[in-house]
Amino acid sequence: MIELYDLVGANDLRFSPFCWRTKAVLAYKKIPYTTVPIRFSDKDKLAFSGQDRVPVIKDAEAVVSDSWSIAKYLEDKQPEPKIFPGLGLREACRFFNLYVDRAVHAACFPLVVADIFAKVDPVDRTYFRTSREERLGVTLEAMAAKRAENRPRVQTVLSDLEATIAEQDYFFGVLTYADLCLFGSFKWITTVSEEPLFSSTPALQAWWSRMHERLGL
Ligand SMILES: N[C@@H](CCC(=O)N[C@@H](CS)C(=O)NCC(=O)O)C(=O)O
Numbered sequence: 001m002i003e004l005y006d007l008v009g010a011n012d013l014r015f016s017p018f019c020w021r022t023k024a025v026l027a028y029k030k031i032p033y034t035t036v037p038i039r040f041s042d043k044d045k046l047a048f049s050g051q052d053r054v055p056v057i058k059d060a061e062a063v064v065s066d067s068w069s070i071a072k073y074l075e076d077k078q079p080e081p082k083i084f085p086g087l088g089l090r091e092a093c094r095f096f097n098l099y100v101d102r103a104v105h106a107a108c109f110p111l112v113v114a115d116i117f118a119k120v121d122p123v124d125r126t127y128f129r130t131s132r133e134e135r136l137g138v139t140l141e142a143m144a145a146k147r148a149e150n151r152p153r154v155q156t157v158l159s160d161l162e163a164t165i166a167e168q169d170y171f172f173g174v175l176t177y178a179d180l181c182l183f184g185s186f187k188w189i190t191t192v193s194e195e196p197l198f199s200s201t202p203a204l205q206a207w208w209s210r211m212h213e214r215l216g217l
Pocket of ligand 1: 007018053066
């Protein structure tokens with residue numbers, strides 16, 4: 001059975017957006033798997049994969065890291081149902097994936113970083129604080145104090161997604177990896193934070209419910 005190395009916080013909380021993407025693909029394709037919980041401080045347990053980030057999957061002899069590479073691997077392993085169901089959709093999904101990583105995450109990360117800090121395993125707190133404060137250039141407390149200031153940037157990104165999804169059920173018409181990828185990122189935010197993410201985006205809220213139903217998650 002596939003083993004997924006999955007980021008874990010305090011109280012067994014699973015919140016990594018990239019790991020959620022892999023779990024969304026596995027759920028959509030109904031591929032059975034087990035998880036190996038990995039804290040930020042457990043990087044030595046990932047040495048076999050030749051890098052230090054999750055997700056990683058182990059499938060018999062195969063070891064694959066990076067959520068995009070894992071998505072391609074799982075599509076080759078079990079083509080039905082397809083996550084790249086037509087000509088050009090794999091390439092379009094790649095572009096959407098980069099957009100989510102860069103635009104959606106860049107907007108949401110400052111808003112939820114203090115919430116994530118509150119949920120990481122106690123042994124990871126110092127590492128998380130140091131590495132994220134270095135990335136943000138301010139303390140987590142200073143970022144938390146700017147919550148109201150950070151919200152409009154998230155709303156701008158969400159309103160673009162809303163305008164797209166208001167006209168169709170899935171981002172590229174039919175369900176593709178684009179939906180699974182964004183689903184993973186929203187799982188990250190909703191798992192760690194109380195932010196009312198979809199309060200002004202009803203079509204996105206409807207898509208979110210539709211995705212949970214389709215995936216059984
Ligand atoms: N591009 C990678 C990103 C993976 C990634 O950054 N994973 C985070 C967990 S959300 C991680 O392992 N972080 C380790 C760290 O920050 O030290 C993917 O799509 O899988």
